Amino acid sequence: MNSNKFWLISGGVVLFIFLYWLFGHPYFIMERKVMFFAILIAAGTIIYYIEKAKRGEEIFLRTIPGLKAVEEAVGRSTEMGKPVLYIPGIMDMDQVETVAGVIMLGYVARMTARYETSLNVPVSRSIVMKAGREAVRESYYLEGRPDMFHEDIVHYLTDDQFAYAAGVNGIMLREKPAACFYQGKFYAESLILAETGNSIGAIQIAGTASPAQIPFFVTACDYTLIGEEFFAASAYLSQKPELIGGVKGMDMMKVLIVATTLLSVLLRLFYDLGWISFNIIDALTIQ
Amino acid sequence: MFWKRQIPIMIVGFVGVLTLFGWFFDHEGMQGFVNDDATQWYDILASFAIFLGALNLLKLQAQKIIRKKRGWQYSIFAIGGFVFAFTAGFLMRGAYFVDIKSPGTDTTAVAETVAEELHQDRASAEVLLGLITDDAPYRLGRVYFTQQGAEKVATELNKQGAVAVTEAESWGSHIMMRGSLFNWMFRFIFTPLSATMFALLAFFVASASYRAFRIRNFEATLLLVSGIIIMLGRVPIGSKISSWFVLYIVVLFLGVGVNTWLKNKTATMITVVGGLLLVTIVGWAMGWPVDRPAMFFLPILQDWIYYNPNVAGARAIMIGIGLGIFATSIRYILGIEKSYIGE
Numbered sequence: 288m289n290s291n292k293f294w295l296i297s298g299g300v301v302l303f304i305f306l307y308w309l310f311g312h313p314y315f316i317m318e319r320k321v322m323f324f325a326i327l328i329a330a331g332t333i334i335y336y337i338e339k340a341k342r343g344e345e346i347f348l349r350t351i352p353g354l355k356a357v358e359e360a361v362g363r364s365t366e367m368g369k370p371v372l373y374i375p376g377i378m379d380m381d382q383v384e385t386v387a388g389v390i391m392l393g394y395v396a397r398m399t400a401r402y403e404t405s406l407n408v409p410v411s412r413s414i415v416m417k418a419g420r421e422a423v424r425e426s427y428y429l430e431g432r433p434d435m436f437h438e439d440i441v442h443y444l445t446d447d448q449f450a451y452a453a454g455v456n457g458i459m460l461r462e463k464p465a466a467c468f469y470q471g472k473f474y475a476e477s478l479i480l481a482e483t484g485n486s487i488g489a490i491q492i493a494g495t496a497s498p499a500q501i502p503f504f505v506t507a508c509d510y511t512l513i514g515e516e517f518f519a520a521s522a523y524l525s526q527k528p529e530l531i532g533g534v535k536g537m538d539m540m541k542v543l544i545v546a547t548t549l550l551s552v553l554l555r556l557f558y559d560l561g562w563i564s565f566n567i568i569d570a571l572t573i574q
Numbered sequence: 575m576f577w578k579r580q581i582p583i584m585i586v587g588f589v590g591v592l593t594l595f596g597w598f599f600d601h602e603g604m605q606g607f608v609n610d611d612a613t614q615w616y617d618i619l620a621s622f623a624i625f626l627g628a629l630n631l632l633k634l635q636a637q638k639i640i641r642k643k644r645g646w647q648y649s650i651f652a653i654g655g656f657v658f659a660f661t662a663g664f665l666m667r668g669a670y671f672v673d674i675k676s677p678g679t680d681t682t683a684v685a686e687t688v689a690e691e692l693h694q695d696r697a698s699a700e701v702l703l704g705l706i707t708d709d710a711p712y713r714l715g716r717v718y719f720t721q722q723g724a725e726k727v728a729t730e731l732n733k734q735g736a737v738a739v740t741e742a743e744s745w746g747s748h749i750m751m752r753g754s755l756f757n758w759m760f761r762f763i764f765t766p767l768s769a770t771m772f773a774l775l776a777f778f779v780a781s782a783s784y785r786a787f788r789i790r791n792f793e794a795t796l797l798l799v800s801g802i803i804i805m806l807g808r809v810p811i812g813s814k815i816s817s818w819f820v821l822y823i824v825v826l827f828l829g830v831g832v833n834t835w836l837k838n839k840t841a842t843m844i845t846v847v848g849g850l851l852l853v854t855i856v857g858w859a860m861g862w863p864v865d866r867p868a869m870f871f872l873p874i875l876q877d878w879i880y881y882n883p884n885v886a887g888a889r890a891i892m893i894g895i896g897l898g899i900f901a902t903s904i905r906y907i908l909g910i911e912k913s914y915i916g917e
Binding site for chain 2: 314315316319322323326329330333334337379381383386387390393412413414416417422439442443444445446447448449450452453457461475476478479481482496498501502503505506507513514515517518519521525529530533534536537540541544
């Protein structure tokens with residue numbers, strides 16, 4: 288899509304929404320209009336930067352130590368002749384974190400295939416097992432090592448949180464993996480896993496969007512991908528322009544959010560001082 | 575290629591857009607799909623997928639035992655536990671009762687048996703038997719795992735002159751029924767094992783805290799100080815520590831700072847002694863109680879740390895997470911991220 292095409296489509300979308308609004312916007316839940324327009328703006332910004340990246344514009348992506356260390360961790364396992372353990376969280380595929388974890392599994396699997404290192408992926412959901420297998424299979428095929436792939440690389444343990452933690456701890460203590468990856472959605476088991484991994488001396492890289500678990504991972508792991516870094520992992524590891532463009536779009540949205548926050552604070556101050564009659568908080572609050 | 579590549583991308587895009595717009599449009603069909611149909615489809619899919627998981631688990635554990643891999647003994651427990659839970663859930667009801675319709679004419683022997691079954695005294699059992707009417711039979715307050723167990727008791731009661739029959743809990747509800755075999759397994763095996771794993775967390779928190787709080791740099795020191803303030807401020811002893819005491823500690827830290835910066839013993843001495851005197855004189859002159867000045871009172875200080883710097887940091891992370899989730903979803907809906915189909 289070239290620049291003109293992007294603006295043409297964006298204009299079409301705006302015109303369509305304008306006409307829809309003009310005709311009384313049937314079925315639309317008016318209390319959610321702020322969120323609706325915020326999503327449109329965010330989507331537009333992200334797509335704009337994706338297209339920019341696709342056209343060849345160079346986009347700077349800051350170094351994320353945790354992602355840089357992925358190859359180092361797999362390499363360490365190869366040198367030590369020990370397996371790599373990958374945990375894609377404890378939730379199902381309906382969670383974006385799990386999806387991001389499975390995507391990253393694909394990249395890690397490509398490295399283990401390249402370095403001929405064994406990979407062990409115990410999962411706690413059957414659907415994640417199937418999705419994980421597909422991701423690993425594709426990676427091994429892409430690296431030209433289908434002979435190394437076998438379905439039991441990704442295997443099911445249990446759906447229960449602590450039974451799963453016990454199972455993974457058992458694997459850690461018996462197999463002593465040299466590298467442990469925790470990428471997905473975690474709850475209270477995060478520290479149990481990470482501390483056990485720490486006790487066996489494995490290099491540990493965690494990534495999660497569960498805010499309550501981030502401090503535990505930061506304490507017990509060597510590297511932690513916090514929030515947005517975790518979602519930027521696939522862009523960083525693949526270096527695909529369309530994915531890197533999405534990361535840039537995300538950053539621009541952050542700038543927009545900061546600007547909106549500052550402007551809102553200012554407008555609210557003016558409202559409190561009685562200079563304006565418009566309360567921005569009422570307008571921005573999503574019902 | 576079309577079926578393996580384009581079709582999945584189209585399905586993801588269509589369902590993604592529908593789910594996204596379902597939040598904004600009050601249309602019955604759309605709402606029905608988003609709130610009920612889609613989630614039910616997912617549940618059905620997940621229910622079938624569990625068979626794959628269970629079979630995979632059994633296969634791997636069996637292989638481990640057959641090949642005598644390291645730790646194969648644990649696999650026996652894994653398979654044994656699976657078989658037991660499966661049997662208790664699907665093959666055995668594990669919940670049978672004895673209903674006494676009539677205690678008969680001579681209730682003494684019947685009361686003796688009932689008392690023995692319920693681990694009660696005979697007098698209490700007689701009271702219970704006395705409550706039986708034609709319309710309201712008495713259900714013995716004990717659940718039997720097997721039908722034979724219940725029948726044995728019923729036969730004995732019948733021999734003693736009572737009219738007793740056995741009843742079984744209906745399929746499905748036997749899972750939740752208190753006292754059933756499955757429920758017993760859940761309460762007395764599964765729950766304690768889970769609790770044991772959860773309890774390990776306390777020890778892991780201690781070891782992780784030790785590592786996090788080790789003073790290595792400025793950030794670790796800040797974490798240590800904040801951690802101590804939060805911990806002390808949230809326990810009763812925190813409200814007994816006077817603001818004066820906290821101020822004295824602040825002065826001592828100030829002395830450490832001055833010494834590190836100037837490396838001059840006189841300046842350090844003046845800072846520490848002067849600071850301590852200043853706090854004492856000002857506090858004494860102004861008659862500060864335990865909780866004054868409030869900003870140095872631990873419960874108030876911890877509240878401030880918790881609700882201001884902590885919330886600010888957490889919100890910054892949350893905004894990043896929200897944007898990350900949104901960007902990932904958009905990439906999926908628009909078919910930009912295709913790694914889930916192996917591209």
